[in-house]
Structure formats: structure tokens, C-alpha cells
Amino acid sequence: MQVTTEAVSGVARRLNVSVPTSRINEQFEARLKRTAKTAKINGFRKGKIPLNVVRREFGASVYQEVVNDIIRDTVFEAIQQEKINAVGMPNIEKVENKEDALVYEATVEVYPEVEVKAFDGLEVERQTSEIKDKDVDQMIENLRKQRQTWATTKGMAKKDMQVTFDFEGSIDGEKFEGGAAQDFKLVLGAGQMIPGFEDGIVGMKTGEEKVIDVTFPADYQAENLAGKEAQFKINVKLVEKPKLPEIDAAFFEIFGLTEDQGIDKLKADVRKNMEREVKNGLRNQVKAATFDALVAANDIEVPNAMLAQEIDRLRQQMIQQFTQQFGEQGAKAFDASLLPDDLFKEQAERSVKLGVLVSTVLANAKLEVDPTRVEAYIDEMSSSYEDPTEVIEYFKNDAQQRSQIEAVILEDQVVDHILSTAKVTEKAVSYEDLLKEQQARQQQG
Structure with a gap:
């Protein structure tokens, strides 16, 4: 087998491979004989088919199988022979049967060789x-907030308070899918809703109803709503303010401390x-x-x-x-x-x-x-x-x-x-x- 290599780019090499016809013929004859043992042709008993008949009936397909297998095997032999640090599978091109050899081109990507700058x-x-x-104090405050509970208040809803409410949205008087919910809980200031929605709830009290106007962002994920002006009818059912745990024996116990x-x-x-x-x-x-x-x-x-x-x-x-x-x-x-x-x-x-x-x-x-x-x-x-x-x-x-x-x-x-x-x-x-x-x-x- 003869192989020549040329650089196509910094990360690609083209191999020109030539496999002697004798190698192909040898494998072709051996496989043809194996095929003769298992082939089925009307008028002949299995394993008793003359080789010339098998050659006539199956020769073309067997020869193509041999060529495919030889290309598969020799391309990796060529890569190894040329000491190419290949990446991925080679791409076979321009397969040609000549009188004395099977020749083909194979393009393969190689691992980049770099010279790292100083x-x-x-x-x-x-x-x-x-x-x-102050960082430690803030972290302890965060630990308290993670364990906070909620206490009902009759006052107005403010940032960091939790509001339970029903809402129903519409655009030009028409309701839209996903625009309504009941007993929805929202901590004001969490940024969970579209811009303007939470601001519209700030100042509301338990039992209060209100219609707020908002505009969906231009890049909103639902294209049918993006950039649209909408009205939401809000019915506040409950306003709760956060209640932080005291820093006492019970709080220390959470962290395994006395x-x-x-x-x-x-x-x-x-x-x-x-x-x-x-x-x-x-x-x-x-x-x-x-x-x-x-x-x-x-x-x-x-x-x-x-x-x-x-x-x-x-x-x-x-x-x-x-x-x-x-x-x-x-x-x-x-x-x-x-x-x-x-x-x-x-x-x-x-x-x-x-x-x-x-x-x-x-x-x-x-x-x-x-x-x-x-x-x-x-x-x-x-x-x-x-x-x-x-x-x-x-x-x-x-x-x-x-x-x-x-x-x-x-x-x-x-x-x-x-x-x-x-x-x-x-x-x-x-x-x-x-x-x-x-x-x-x-x-x-």
C-alpha cells in the first residue's frame, strides 16, 4: 500500500491511498468461496453451486463489499502509517479502480498543533x-429570611410583602390563554411578573379590587402577546407581611447549636x-x-x-x-x-x-x-x-x-x-x- 499526504488546512490532511489490485483480488476470491457455501440458487443444492455460477450471480456485489471493507481498513492503516493525530472519521472521496491498484482520497481532520504565545x-x-x-451579619439576616413566616396585615401591600389574589387579563376586551389565575401568591419586588404588574398591586389592601394597565415586553416569549397593552382585573384576598424568626435558642437549634x-x-x-x-x-x-x-x-x-x-x-x-x-x-x-x-x-x-x-x-x-x-x-x-x-x-x-x-x-x-x-x-x-x-x-x- 502506498500513501502520500498533503495539508489541506491547518486542521485537515488529504491522504492519497493506493492499494494493490492483488490484495483486492485475494480477498475477493476468498469471500466468493465463502459465499458459495451459503448461497441459494434454484436448481442447485446449498453448498454445491459451481464457483463460476456464484461469480456470475454474486460477483459484482461481493466485489463491492470487498472494496468497501478494504477502504475501511486501509484508511486507518494509512492514518497510522503517516502518524496522523486524527480527529473524527475520515471522509472518502474519488474512489477509482485502476488496472494495478485501487486508489482513493481520504480527508481527515487532525488535532490542532499550536505554539502557545509567551x-x-x-x-x-x-x-x-x-x-x-457586616457581611456575616447580612448572612445571618439572610438565614432568618429563608425561615421567615407570614403574618396577616390589614395594611397596604408593600415591597417584600406576600399577596394572595385572583387576576384576569384581557387585551382589547378579549381574554387570552394563560391570563387568569386564582389564589395566586406573589412576593412583591421578586420580579416574577411582567414590568408594571407588581407596581400596580402595591398599595392595595385585602378585599380591594382594581384594574391595572400593563404592556407585555416586545421580546415576550408568547409572540401573540409581545408588545401588547393589556388590562388585568385584580382581586386581593390576603396581604401578609414577613415575620422573621427571633435569634434565640430555637433559632440556634436549627444549626445544631445550644x-x-x-x-x-x-x-x-x-x-x-x-x-x-x-x-x-x-x-x-x-x-x-x-x-x-x-x-x-x-x-x-x-x-x-x-x-x-x-x-x-x-x-x-x-x-x-x-x-x-x-x-x-x-x-x-x-x-x-x-x-x-x-x-x-x-x-x-x-x-x-x-x-x-x-x-x-x-x-x-x-x-x-x-x-x-x-x-x-x-x-x-x-x-x-x-x-x-x-x-x-x-x-x-x-x-x-x-x-x-x-x-x-x-x-x-x-x-x-x-x-x-x-x-x-x-x-x-x-x-x-x-x-x-x-x-x-x-x-x-
Whole structure:
């Protein structure tokens, strides 16, 4: 077999393959004999059909099968012979039977070969943050709000109050689907309804009726309502104000504390958890900033096969998230095939480029996972559980879980390696802003 290779692009190679006719004929004759043993032709007993008859009846189809199989086998032999780091399946073109050989072309995408630019040209902003007493106090207040109850009030509905009401909507006097509900509960200020709806309820009291005018947003998901002016008849049945639990023995007990341990121990525990969040948040922030700078500084041609695989992975990830949120029945009603590739393309391209760059940095720097950092990461992660020892044993002994942790640590090591020579500036941010940024990154994927 003879093979020549030429570059079609930075991520594609064309192989010109020539397979001797003798190899084809040898396999053709062997398969023809096997076919003769099992073929059925009227007038002949099974296994007793003359070979020339089998050749006449089945020769063309058997020969095509042999050609297809030889192309399938030899294309991978050629890829291996030429030491091509292939990505995805090869595309076979221009198959031709010549007198002495079967020749064909095969185009295959290859793993990108990149030369990562020097890190001293990268500019990375590293955030810093510290927990202040007011942050701890606000967190305890949030814990109280999470456990708040509701108390009936005869006063006017205000922001943060819960209102139970009936509503009926209409456009130009005509009711529309989904525009009515009974005993609907709404916390004012939550932003759950279209703009103007909650504002119209503010100031109403129990037993009061009112018609409010609102306009659906121009980009509203229901196209028949988008941009339309509507009227909603509101009938308020109940107005409730929030009632926060007292910071007392019962409140301490929720968190496994005694009254003697009290507020000081609660604050200490809360601060410890917040410090863990800050540490993780800062790690994620500087990693994202470093990788963003790395991708921006290195232009990479992405193979379509790698892009398609990543798009499919992101699509499956969305399906899993949908299942977790809406359950199996909801997921079955969710047709993933309707999600266009363009929805994931930008994120997929960045992910593929970043994967190639990180792999290259790892290889160039000869970085290997630091077992000490892995152990420290597991210890830190398990400290938030009631039984840290059990969690530590789980992560240390479960190969898949440990592999995922090692991948995280390797990424951290790549970040440290890059930052050792990059231009790093520091910016102090509040605890609240740090968490908001982290939540935004998670939503973006």
C-alpha cells in the first residue's frame, strides 16, 4: 500500500491511498468461496453451486463489499502509517479502480498543533476579597429570611410583602390563554411578573379590587402577546407581611447549636462557610480570567469534528439540567433536536480552543498532578460535611471522583504556571459582588 499526504488546512490532511489490485483480488476470491457455501440458487443444492455460477450471480456485489471493507481498513492503516493525530472519521472521496491498484482520497481532520504565545504578554486581573463583620451579619439576616413566616396585615401591600389574589387579563376586551389565575401568591419586588404588574398591586389592601394597565415586553416569549397593552382585573384576598424568626435558642437549634454557644458560635460558623465560598470564588475568578486571556492571545483553527462533539456534549448537559429542574416527564417533552447548533457554537468553540491550549501548556511545561494539592482539596471540600472522614474516604477511593478532582487541580497548576510570568493586577471586591460574578459565570456555562 502506498500513501502520500498533503495539508489541506491547518486542521485537515488529504491522504492519497493506493492499494494493490492483488490484495483486492485475494480477498475477493476468498469471500466468493465463502459465499458459495451459503448461497441459494434454484436448481442447485446449498453448498454445491459451481464457483463460476456464484461469480456470475454474486460477483459484482461481493466485489463491492470487498472494496468497501478494504477502504475501511486501509484508511486507518494509512492514518497510522503517516502518524496522523486524527480527529473524527475520515471522509472518502474519488474512489477509482485502476488496472494495478485501487486508489482513493481520504480527508481527515487532525488535532490542532499550536505554539502557545509567551505568557509575559498576558494581562490578568486577580480579585481579592475578605469577609467583614457586616457581611456575616447580612448572612445571618439572610438565614432568618429563608425561615421567615407570614403574618396577616390589614395594611397596604408593600415591597417584600406576600399577596394572595385572583387576576384576569384581557387585551382589547378579549381574554387570552394563560391570563387568569386564582389564589395566586406573589412576593412583591421578586420580579416574577411582567414590568408594571407588581407596581400596580402595591398599595392595595385585602378585599380591594382594581384594574391595572400593563404592556407585555416586545421580546415576550408568547409572540401573540409581545408588545401588547393589556388590562388585568385584580382581586386581593390576603396581604401578609414577613415575620422573621427571633435569634434565640430555637433559632440556634436549627444549626445544631445550644443556647450557651449562642450568636458568637453561629457567627464563627457562618464566617467559616463564607470564607470557604470566597476562596472557591476567587479561585474560579482568576482561573476564568487567566483562561480568557490565554484564549484571546492564541488564535486556533477548530476542527469541525471536535466542535461537533463539544456541541453535542453541551446539548446533553442542557438536557440533564432540564431533567433535574422539571423531572423525567418534563425532559421527555423537551425535544433536544430542536436546539440549533448555533445556540452552543460560541461556547463550544471557546471550550475546544481552551482544551487544546491547556493540553499544550501541560505538555510543554511537563506538568503532572500534585498529589499533595489533591489531598488538600479533598480535605477542604469534605470539611463542610457532617462526617468529613466518610467523605474523604469516598473521594479517595472512587476512581472517577478522584479523576475529576485531579483534573481540577491540574487546571489550577496550569493557572499558577501562567500567572508566574503574566502581568497580574489585583482588584478588591466585596463578598456580595464576588458571589454575583460567580453566579453569572455559572449561568453562562
